[in-house]
Amino acid sequence: MTNAHHTLTRFNRPDGLRDLIRATVPPEWRTGPILGIAPHTDVLVAKAVTDGSALELALRPGHGPRRVRLGLRRLIPRRTYRATGAIAPTVVADEPGEGIIEVDLEIALNADRR
Structure with a gap:
């Protein structure tokens, strides 16, 4: 403990x-965008923090390099969001305030590895 x-x-x-x-x-954590759907074991979520209007994610591959689809929730309906690091540079929220992005996850190599 x-x-x-x-x-x-x-x-x-x-x-x-x-x-x-x-x-x-x-309050920002109760109302801001969240990661709603991530394929279990394919993606490891190291960080998911919202400031009330943006969402910052740190993702790692669970089973080697791959492309994954992620579901975002609590977006403002019909608003266009910049998706830095995603395949498409933007995502538009649908009527319920949800959006889908695709991300290529790669394995980060340690430069000191021997």
Whole structure:
């Protein structure tokens, strides 16, 4: 348990553990775009953070390099979003506020690997 708390303090934001216990999160996290669909085991989500209007993702391949389709939710209907790093440079949200993007995931190699 102590190791888990230590890890949370190193990789969490200030007061993150307190907010987790109290079930309080920033309003942007409750209303901003989210990653709704990601193929399990094909893509590993290392980071998914919203600021209320944009979504920042850090993705890793689960089973080697591949192209994956990701579903985004809580978008503003009919709005065009820039999709940096995706196959298509933009995505347009549909009427329910959802969009699909495709991303090529590649394995990052460690330069010091021997």
